[in-house]
Amino acid sequence: MCAIAGLTASDDQTALARILQKLAHRGPDHTGIWQDPDGFISLGCARLITTDPDPVAHQPLVSEDGRFVLVFNGYIAGHRRLIDGMAGSGTALRSQSDAELVLHLLACAVSKDNDVAGVLGGLSGQYALAFWDVVEKRLWLARDPLGIKPLYVAWNGEGQGNLAFASELIGLTEFGNHPFDEDIQSNYLAHLFVPAPQTGFAGIELLEPGTVLRWQGGTVTRSKINDPGQVKQRSSGPIDDVRLLVRQSVADAMDVDCSLGCLVSGGFDSAGVSAIACDIARAQGKALPPAFVMGFENSTRDETGAARRLCDHLGQDLCVVPAPETASEIYDALIAGLHGVGAPFANPSLVLMHNLSKRVGQDVRVCLTGDGGDEIFGGYPRYRAAMLYDRYWQYLPSPIRHLLAGLGQRFGSRRINRFLQGGRFDRAGVFGFWNNRCVVPELRARLAGAVDVPVGRKQGNLHDQMMAFDRDITLPGNQLVMADRCGMAFGVEYRPPLLGHDVVQAAAMIPAATHMKDGPKSVWRQVITPYLPDGHLDHPKVGFNPPVAEWLVKLGEYLWGNEDRVLNAIFEQSGLTHDQQKACWQRAKSGDDFDMSLTVWALLVWQVWQTQKPTKIGGEDMAKPVLDRAVAAEIT
Incomplete structure (x- = not known):
């Protein structure tokens, strides 16, 4: 995990050094700067060492022939297997660094005029990177397909001319003049965050997930990395196949040269990941990773009891981190979280994640999470509602649907009422209604068009559109933002094994109806049942939400x-x-x-x-x- 940054048309080391100083919380172990000999670009990296502490792995990395330079933030799953495979074929790298692996693969591809996006599409992991060709004066910027790692790009014009990039918005304070755009409020209220590529500042974009941007002399082209979730569905394969893929993804995320932990709760995404991690650690003869949970004392939302029973069953140490209680504690954590995000961000769990990460950072550098479980295994109630709409509701005459919507207020359940209210509309209308988070009617009327079906999903059924929206828009813009900014504020790299390339692809190939056959996340429940104590899956889901x-x-x-x-x-x-x-x-x-x-x-x-x-x-x-x-x- 690192902070990366760069400036084109710049040989000013002091400017880049100031940028990296502002990003030092992301990479406290080593800072490096490289300058193009002709002054075309300066590249920098502040490194948090999670694999290969040898100085030969420090960044920026330069290829042996001096032609290519890389700065890299993130990790590549199974990188040691790939490095060993290359060594067996006669290609030996200088380190065990996944960044050097990426440098070598991209250098080989570009030298042979092959596609950078194609190379990255064959890798699993979470990353943002910048890759420079010294000879041709070309720059590639890329972000992983699921948007786990961030990369911001600032322009000194309308998408042309020179650019700067950084892992956080605060790293762009040295470049250009980018006023705040008040017009983002509509998108913000509809989503509860500012969705990529918007940032709230004119001329600055958050590179969209899976994007490869190529810059050469002010000319920009873009391409997409293959999305592991964009596959054809097939009938459900054996649960054992999915279990093996998840286990491998967890093992890959655990492959570190530093301290490791797990987040847990009363739910079963993080519980499943933590249980599998403990099983792997035992098989490898290693100490079990400690677990961390947010505690709400004397509250119905407290999940420490379920988390403690889980950890007792697994033999895992558990650290309970108390949730903030006083107004000043809540406010200070909110301000710190917003400063890290660099934009308005209305998920109140940001406050919890900030405090949790502060404590996690005292013990470990890498921490496994259950992020993505709901999105790829069908965990949200809206998905079942969408299936009901697809199968039956849309065929009811419009007057009947409007009549039932009028009765919605009589139901005590907000979910039933929301379903009936949305059920008045056609498919496009119901999609916007159910995914627009603003519930004040007078405000919703101004937010028309703020929420739309993802590109490439217009022809799909409603529940597939819902899952694609959450995976492509909400997950990278919401949960993954919290994990990255809050973790990095305290030198913690959160890793979500359920978002491994092969896991996402396998889950996407299983029809949504199978995922929800016996309730939410039916497939995932079957995958993790052997690892969990009896009764854990029966624990009601509270969610990582404050009061x-x-x-x-x-x-x-x-x-x-x-x-x-x-x-x-x-x-x-x-x-x-x-x-x-x-x-x-x-x-x-x-x-x-x-x-x-x-x-x-x-x-x-x-x-x-x-x-x-x-x-x-x-x-x-x-x-x-x-x-x-x-x-x-x-x-x-």
């Missing part, structure tokens, strides 16, 4: 005081009447409407972000002091 309604009240009072000031601050740019504001606030803070709580939380975060964001990137530092409570009170 949002309670936090709204605490932060509202902490920042703005009485309720009128809270409403004025949170709903300042909403355009809602006072009565509408009050109705939303009452529903949000009641704790009975989680969707409304999330929407109001998003509005609160937007207002907090307004006090923290830079007016532009370039020419000034993004970093600002944490907003003092007294200053916050003056906002309104």
